[in-house]
Amino acid sequence: MTSRSTEAVAQAQSLGRRAPRTSPSPAPRKRPVKGARFAFWWMVLPFVAGITVFGLIAIVWSVYLSFFDARSTLTPTVFVGLANYVRLISDPSFLQSMATFAVFAILIVPTTLAFALALAMLVNNLPFAQAFFRSVFFLPTAFSYVIASVIWKLGLFSGQGSGVANSMLGLFGIDPISTWVTQSPLYWIVIVSMRLWLQVGFYMLLFLAGLQRIPAMLYEAAALDGLSRGPRRFWSITWPQLRPTVAAVILLLTIAAFQAFDEFYNLVPTIPAARPPLLYLYNVSFAQLDYGKGAAGALILTAIMVIVALLQNRFLGFNAADDAKPRRQRKKA
Amino acid sequence: MGKIWTRGRKVLVATAAVGALVALAGCSGSSGGTDSSGKANLTQFYHQYGEDGVKDAVTKWAADYKDANIDVQWVTGDYNKKVTALLLAGKGIDIFENNQIDVQSARQGKYADLTDIVKPIADKMSPISLKPVTIDGKYYGVPMITDPQLFLYRKSMFTAAGITTPPTTWDEFVADVKKLTTSEHKGLFFGNDGGAGLLGYNGAAAAGTGVLNDDNTKVTFNSPALASAVNDLKGLYSGGNLLTGAATDWWDPTSFIAGDAAITWQGLWAVPAIEKALGDDVGAFAFPAIGSSGTQEVGVSQWNMQVAASSSNVAAATAVVKAQWIDDTAWQQKFAVDFGFHIPPLTATADATTKLQTGLPKDIVGLTTKYGYSAGPFWTPAMGTALTDAVTNAVTNGADATSELSKASSTVQGLLDELNQK
Numbered sequence: 154m155t156s157r158s159t160e161a162v163a164q165a166q167s168l169g170r171r172a173p174r175t176s177p178s179p180a181p182r183k184r185p186v187k188g189a190r191f192a193f194w195w196m197v198l199p200f201v202a203g204i205t206v207f208g209l210i211a212i213v214w215s216v217y218l219s220f221f222d223a224r225s226t227l228t229p230t231v232f233v234g235l236a237n238y239v240r241l242i243s244d245p246s247f248l249q250s251m252a253t254f255a256v257f258a259i260l261i262v263p264t265t266l267a268f269a270l271a272l273a274m275l276v277n278n279l280p281f282a283q284a285f286f287r288s289v290f291f292l293p294t295a296f297s298y299v300i301a302s303v304i305w306k307l308g309l310f311s312g313q314g315s316g317v318a319n320s321m322l323g324l325f326g327i328d329p330i331s332t333w334v335t336q337s338p339l340y341w342i343v344i345v346s347m348r349l350w351l352q353v354g355f356y357m358l359l360f361l362a363g364l365q366r367i368p369a370m371l372y373e374a375a376a377l378d379g380l381s382r383g384p385r386r387f388w389s390i391t392w393p394q395l396r397p398t399v400a401a402v403i404l405l406l407t408i409a410a411f412q413a414f415d416e417f418y419n420l421v422p423t424i425p426a427a428r429p430p431l432l433y434l435y436n437v438s439f440a441q442l443d444y445g446k447g448a449a450g451a452l453i454l455t456a457i458m459v460i461v462a463l464l465q466n467r468f469l470g471f472n473a474a475d476d477a478k479p480r481r482q483r484k485k486a
Numbered sequence: 487m488g489k490i491w492t493r494g495r496k497v498l499v500a501t502a503a504v505g506a507l508v509a510l511a512g513c514s515g516s517s518g519g520t521d522s523s524g525k526a527n528l529t530q531f532y533h534q535y536g537e538d539g540v541k542d543a544v545t546k547w548a549a550d551y552k553d554a555n556i557d558v559q560w561v562t563g564d565y566n567k568k569v570t571a572l573l574l575a576g577k578g579i580d581i582f583e584n585n586q587i588d589v590q591s592a593r594q595g596k597y598a599d600l601t602d603i604v605k606p607i608a609d610k611m612s613p614i615s616l617k618p619v620t621i622d623g624k625y626y627g628v629p630m631i632t633d634p635q636l637f638l639y640r641k642s643m644f645t646a647a648g649i650t651t652p653p654t655t656w657d658e659f660v661a662d663v664k665k666l667t668t669s670e671h672k673g674l675f676f677g678n679d680g681g682a683g684l685l686g687y688n689g690a691a692a693a694g695t696g697v698l699n700d701d702n703t704k705v706t707f708n709s710p711a712l713a714s715a716v717n718d719l720k721g722l723y724s725g726g727n728l729l730t731g732a733a734t735d736w737w738d739p740t741s742f743i744a745g746d747a748a749i750t751w752q753g754l755w756a757v758p759a760i761e762k763a764l765g766d767d768v769g770a771f772a773f774p775a776i777g778s779s780g781t782q783e784v785g786v787s788q789w790n791m792q793v794a795a796s797s798s799n800v801a802a803a804t805a806v807v808k809a810q811w812i813d814d815t816a817w818q819q820k821f822a823v824d825f826g827f828h829i830p831p832l833t834a835t836a837d838a839t840t841k842l843q844t845g846l847p848k849d850i851v852g853l854t855t856k857y858g859y860s861a862g863p864f865w866t867p868a869m870g871t872a873l874t875d876a877v878t879n880a881v882t883n884g885a886d887a888t889s890e891l892s893k894a895s896s897t898v899q900g901l902l903d904e905l906n907q908k
Contacts, residue, residue: 225590312731331731425875441868
C-alpha cells in the first residue's frame with residue numbers, strides 16, 4: 154500500500170462513524186422520463202419470466218408435491234399430509250447421506266480454508282506478477298466438475314500402474330493401488346483433492362480482498378513495537394482482521410459442500426457411504442420416481458441450510474470484526 | 487399508485503404466460519399431428535448404442551417406413567431419465583425403447599397397452615422375453631433384443647493354471663479365480679466396484695431363490711447361501727484377485743481383450759469385438775450355482791419398444807412398432823448381429839440368425855435358453871440399489887454380510903409392498 158493510501162485509510166479511521174454520512178433522504182423528485190416504466194419492465198422481463206417459470210412455479214409445485222403421493226407422477230391426486238416427510242426422516246439412507254455430508258464438510262471446509270488463505274498470503278506478498286498468479290490459481294474455478302472427475306478418475310487416480318498417483322507411489326516402492334474410487338478412505342482423497350483444486354482459487358480471491366482491506370498502518374504500528382513477521386503477527390493482526398472474510402468463506406464452503414453432487418455422482422456412484430444429500434434426493438426422485446418424497450427432501454434441505462446460515466450469522470457475523478463491541482451491545486447503542 | 491400496480495401486475499402476468507408458453511414450446515419436438523398428406527408425425531427414441539452403425543441403421547429404417555413420418559431421437563447420456571421426463575410432460579414422445587418398464591407408470595396409463603399386437607405372437611417369443619413387458623396380465627412393450635450376461639474366460643489362461651473345465655459351482659469358481667490370479671493378470675473382472683453390483687442380483691438367482699417370488703409379493707434374495715457367497719467375494723476383493731480401477735467398466739471388453747483378467751462378466755453384445763481380437767481363445771460359462779439348492783444362471787436384460795399413451799397418434803405409433811419389431815424379421819436379424827450381438831426374442835427369427843448359430847455365440851444362446859433369469863418389472867432400480875448397497879457395504883466396507891442382506895431385504899420388502907398397494 155502506498156503512503157498516500159495509508160494516509161487516506163488513517164483519515165477514514167480517525168473519522169470513524171462520527172463522520173457525517175451521505176444523507177439517506179431522497180433526492181428532489183423529478184418528473185419521470187416518458188416511457189421509462191415501459192423500458193424498465195421490458196428490460197427485467199426476461200429475468201422475471203425466468204424466475205417465475207423456473208423458480209417460483211417450481212418451488213410452489215415442490216411444496217404441493219411434498220404433501221401428495223407423487224410416485225411416477227407430477228400431477229398427484231392423493232393427499233398424504235406429512236407422510237412423505239416422515240418417510241424421509243425415517244429412511245436410514247437419508248440419515249446416511251447427512252452423515253456423508255458431515256464427513257465431507259469436516260474434510261473439505263478446513264482444508265480449503267487453510268489452502269485458500271495460505272495461497273492468498275503468498276500471492277499478496279509477491280513483489281511482481283501478482284495478477285498473473287491470481288489468474289493462474291483462479292482458473293480452475295471455471296473448470297467443469299464432470300471433466301475434472303474424468304481426469305481425476307482416469308488420469309490422476311487411475312487404478313492402473315500408469316496413473317499419476319500410482320506412479321508417485323511407485324517412486325517410493327509402494328505397490329499401485331487399484332481401489333482409489335471404491336475403498337474408504339481412499340476415495341475421500343480423490344474427492345477432496347479434486348474439489349480443493351477446483352474451488353481454492355475462488356476463496357483465495359476472497360481472502361486476497363480481505364487481506365488488502367487490512368490497514369497497513371496496523372502492521373507498521375506492530376513493526377514499531379518489534380513485531381514485524383512470524384506467526385504472532387498473523388494471529389494478532391491478520392487473522393482477527395480477516396474474521397468477516399473467514400466467516401463468509403466458512404458459510405460459502407459449507408453451503409457448497411451441502412450442494413455437492415457432481416463429483417460423487419461421477420466418481421463414486423455405487424458407494425452407499427459416499428452419497429451426499431443431493432445425490433440421495435436425485436436417486437429418490439429420478440431412480441425411484443418418488444417425487445413427493447424427493448420434494449419433501451428438497452424442502453428439508455433448504456430449511457437446514459437457512460438455519461445454518463442464520464446461526465452462522467448470529468455467532469460469527471459478517472460485520473462482527475468491524476466493531477470492538479459485542480454485537481448485542483452494538484445493537485443497543 | 488394503484489394504477490401503476492395494476493399495470494405492473496398485468497406485465498407480470500403477461501410475462502409469466504409468455505415464459506410458460508416459451509418453455510412448453512421448447513419441450514415439444516416434431517411429434518404430433520399429421521402432415522399435408524395425412525401421414526402421422528412420430529418421434530422414436532433410442533438410447534445411444536455403443537457400436538458403430540446402429541444410429542444410421544435405425545434412421546434408415548425410419549426413413550424407409552412409408553406409412554408415417556418418423557423422427558428418430560438418438561439420446562446420449564441418461565436415457566431413462568429423459569424418457570421419464572417426456573412421459574411425465576405428456577408430449578414430444580410417441581415411440582421409445584425402454585429397458586426398465588415401470589409398474590407405476592403402466593398402471594397410471596402412461597404406456598399404451600400393446601396386448602393386441604403382442605398376444606397373437608406371444609407363444610412365438612422366448613418365454614423370458616415376455617416377463618419384462620408383462621404387468622397385470624397386459625403387454626406394455628414389444629421385446630426388441632434380449633441381452634444375456636455371463637462369464638467369458640480366456641482358454642489359454644485356464645490351461646496355464648491347470649484348469650480343464652469351466653466351473654459350475656460357486657466354490658469351484660472361487661478356487662479357480664484364486665488360481666488364475668498371477669503377477670500378469672487378475673483372476674476375475676467383475677466390475678470396477680469389486681462385483682458388488684453384479685453379485686446380489688445374479689447370485690440370488692444362482693442360489694436358487696431369485697430376488698422376488700413368482701407372484702412378486704415377497705423378497706427372496708436373503709439366504710445363507712448368498713451371504714456366504716458375499717463373504718467369498720469379500721475374500722477375493724481383499725485378496726487382490728479382482729480387477730478394479732480399470733478405465734472402463736465390465737460391459738466394455740477393453741480390459742479383457744488386453745489380458746488384464748482371465749475371467750470377465752460380459753454381455754453377448756461384446757462378443758464380436760472379443761472374437762475379433764482374441765479369436766477362439768474365449769469360452770463362456772453361466773454364473774455358477776451357489777449352495778446345495780442353487781442353479782446356474784445367465785442374467786438377461788432386454789430392450790423393449792413401447793408407445794406413449796399421450797401420443798396423439800397411438801394407432802400409427804403402434805403400427806410402426808408392429809412393423810419393425812414383429813413383422814420385419816429381416817430387420818430384426820440385422821439389428822441382432824450386424825453391430826453388437828443380441829438375441830432376437832422371436833424364436834424363429836433367432837433360429838434363422840446364422841451368426842448366432844455357430845461357435846461362442848451359439849454356446850451363449852444355449853446357456854441363455856437353459857439358465858436365463860430375469861426378475862421382471864416388479865424388481866425396480868430402487869430395489870437394485872438397496873441390494874447393491876448391502877453387498878457393497880459387506881465387500882468393500884467390511885460390514886457383516888448376513889445383517890446387511892437382512893436389512894436390505896426388509897427395505898426392499900417395503901418398496902415392494904408400496905408397489906403392490908394399488
